[in-house]
Amino acid sequence: MDKTSPSPVVVWFRDDLRLADNLALTNAVRSGQPLWCVFIRSAGQACTTALDWWQAQSVQALDHALRAYGGRLHLFTGQAEQILPELLREGGCTQVFWNRRYDPAGKATDTRLKAQLKQMGVAVHSTPGSLLHEPWTVRSKAGQPFQVFGAFWRAASATAHYPAPLPVPPSMAFAPCQALPDVQILPDAAVQNLPGWAEAMRPYHAFAEQDAHAQLHDFIAHALQNYAQDRDFPSRDATSELSPFLRTGQITPAQIWHAVAAAGAQDGGSKFLSEIGWREFAWSLLWEHPDMSTRNLRPEFDTMPWRVDPKGLARWQKGSTGYPLVDAGMRQLWQTGLMHNRVRMVVASFLVKHLLIDWREGERWFAHTLVDYDPASNPMNWQWNAGSGVESAPFFRIMNPILQSQKFDPDGAYIRTWVPELAGLRGPDIHTPWQATLFQPTGYPSPIVDHGVARARALAAWKAQKNEA
Numbered sequence: 155m156d157k158t159s160p161s162p163v164v165v166w167f168r169d170d171l172r173l174a175d176n177l178a179l180t181n182a183v184r185s186g187q188p189l190w191c192v193f194i195r196s197a198g199q200a201c202t203t204a205l206d207w208w209q210a211q212s213v214q215a216l217d218h219a220l221r222a223y224g225g226r227l228h229l230f231t232g233q234a235e236q237i238l239p240e241l242l243r244e245g246g247c248t249q250v251f252w253n254r255r256y257d258p259a260g261k262a263t264d265t266r267l268k269a270q271l272k273q274m275g276v277a278v279h280s281t282p283g284s285l286l287h288e289p290w291t292v293r294s295k296a297g298q299p300f301q302v303f304g305a306f307w308r309a310a311s312a313t314a315h316y317p318a319p320l321p322v323p324p325s326m327a328f329a330p331c332q333a334l335p336d337v338q339i340l341p342d343a344a345v346q347n348l349p350g351w352a353e354a355m356r357p358y359h360a361f362a363e364q365d366a367h368a369q370l371h372d373f374i375a376h377a378l379q380n381y382a383q384d385r386d387f388p389s390r391d392a393t394s395e396l397s398p399f400l401r402t403g404q405i406t407p408a409q410i411w412h413a414v415a416a417a418g419a420q421d422g423g424s425k426f427l428s429e430i431g432w433r434e435f436a437w438s439l440l441w442e443h444p445d446m447s448t449r450n451l452r453p454e455f456d457t458m459p460w461r462v463d464p465k466g467l468a469r470w471q472k473g474s475t476g477y478p479l480v481d482a483g484m485r486q487l488w489q490t491g492l493m494h495n496r497v498r499m500v501v502a503s504f505l506v507k508h509l510l511i512d513w514r515e516g517e518r519w520f521a522h523t524l525v526d527y528d529p530a531s532n533p534m535n536w537q538w539n540a541g542s543g544v545e546s547a548p549f550f551r552i553m554n555p556i557l558q559s560q561k562f563d564p565d566g567a568y569i570r571t572w573v574p575e576l577a578g579l580r581g582p583d584i585h586t587p588w589q590a591t592l593f594q595p596t597g598y599p600s601p602i603v604d605h606g607v608a609r610a611r612a613l614a615a616w617k618a619q620k621n622e623a
């Protein structure tokens with residue numbers, strides 16, 4: 155660094171790949187010193203999951219946005235505990251700004267780094283991250299974390315007065331950064347390591363902050379009003395599809411909350427905001443139970459006699475169970491990195507109850523394939539569906555995949571989109587192709603298991619587990 159110019163301050167971007175409503179960035183700009191904007195991809199994180207891929211595109215979009223202001227995003231790969239101190243030392247920086255992370259690994263890294271940087275004489279300014287409520291803040295009158303969503307959301311809503319989202323800082327000054335060699339935004343090696351489906355996913359997605367806002371405004375204009383009635387029907391364009399943007403932070407729940415409040419859609423608005431509330435609830439649960447993705451929150455499930463069935467698991471993963479709605483969902487996931495919420499519930503129930511496979515196998519598969527994979531929402535929802543979560547659907551409530559299909563995809567439009575072998579089926583046969591008489595689809599498997607037999611097996615396993623516990 156030139157000794158006469160002011161030393162830069164570092165803004166470390168993580169799950170907050172945006173310029174607006176970014177308190178760390180705004181505070182760094184307010185410091186009056188030039189910025190180094192930094193993203194650190196941890197070692198070994200070379201795009202092996204759908205989220206890695208989504209994040210890499212999103213990082214590139216943030217870099218473009220910063221370039222429009224005359225700056226750029228400096229990308230490094232490796233351990234943050236090594237890179238950040240070295241960068242700060244080289245640049246003579248005495249301040250670093252970041253928005254908090256709440257996942258167990260991120261939290262542990264940040265705690266260690268904060269102590270290390272303090273020893274170096276660097277001030278760490280850490281500010282609230284990408285939630286409406288930091289996970290430890292919504293508590294019962296007795297000061298306890300809530301175990302039930304309804305009570306959690308009532309308490310959270312009672313105290314809800316969210317400050318207006320921050321605008322993009324009107325001007326930003328940047329310092330050149332040659333302290334460490336930074337890597338390309340999408341290193342070639344990472345591109346080569348992408349799973350086969352990643353390029354195919356590209357047409358389904360946009361990655362930039364302004365794309366997230368365009369999507370929100372389109373959703374508010376066209377779908378919010380009827381959200382409560384339509385959200386369970388996967389062929390309707392009825393939900394926001396904001397989850398990947400929320401995951402990597404191109405949009406904040408506060409921005410969503412204010413936009414929805416301004417739109418004034420009564421039922422649709424409050425139902426939609428309560429779904430944002432489920433995300434908040436998931437993070438508060440993860441805060442209390444950092445091992446939620448591996449441990450049954452109800453210990454009685456520890457004795458559940460799960461089946462080990464690699465072939466069954468592979469058929470579920472590939473979308474070839476012979477149950478059209480389940481297969482449509484699993485193929486939508488493989489091709490786009492997303493799946494409609496109702497269908498996520500159906501496929502989760504199918505894996506855990508019809509195939510009697512441990513919910514953790516499903517959680518891991520979703521972690522690998524979802525572009526919106528969220529370390530709080532994913533295990534919470536898997537445990538909810540398996541019955542092993544703090545608040546969950548009881549295990550004995552077994553979703554019938556045929557009835558779910560008839561109810562939520564009555565004309566089979568969703569199934570036809572993702573399971574083209576069945577597109578020629580007419581009428582109700584789309585839900586039960588094995589009963590079709592007029593047209594026999596070729597290349598589509600028979601059901602992996604009979605619904606009645608699977609249901610009885612699941613209930614017997616559950617009773618055995620209850621007796622054991």
Ligand SMILES: Cc1cc2nc3c(=O)[nH]c(=O)nc-3n(C[C@H](O)[C@H](O)[C@H](O)COP(=O)(O)OP(=O)(O)OC[C@H]3O[C@@H](n4cnc5c(N)ncnc54)[C@H](O)[C@@H]3O)c2cc1C
Binds near residue numbers: 429529531
């Ligand atoms: C087995 C299973 C696994 C899931 N894994 C994830 C995951 O890894 N990441 C993830 O973001 N969501 C997960 N969900 C929740 C939900 O399916 C998605 O959030 C939703 O489908 C995203 O679509 P959307 O943005 O159009 O949702 P919308 O209906 O438009 O809802 C708006 C937002 O509310 C939040 N939300 C909605 N439903 C839920 C819910 N049940 N739990 C928590 N937050 C919710 C999401 O942030 C979502 O973007 C999972 C659900 C199930 C059943």
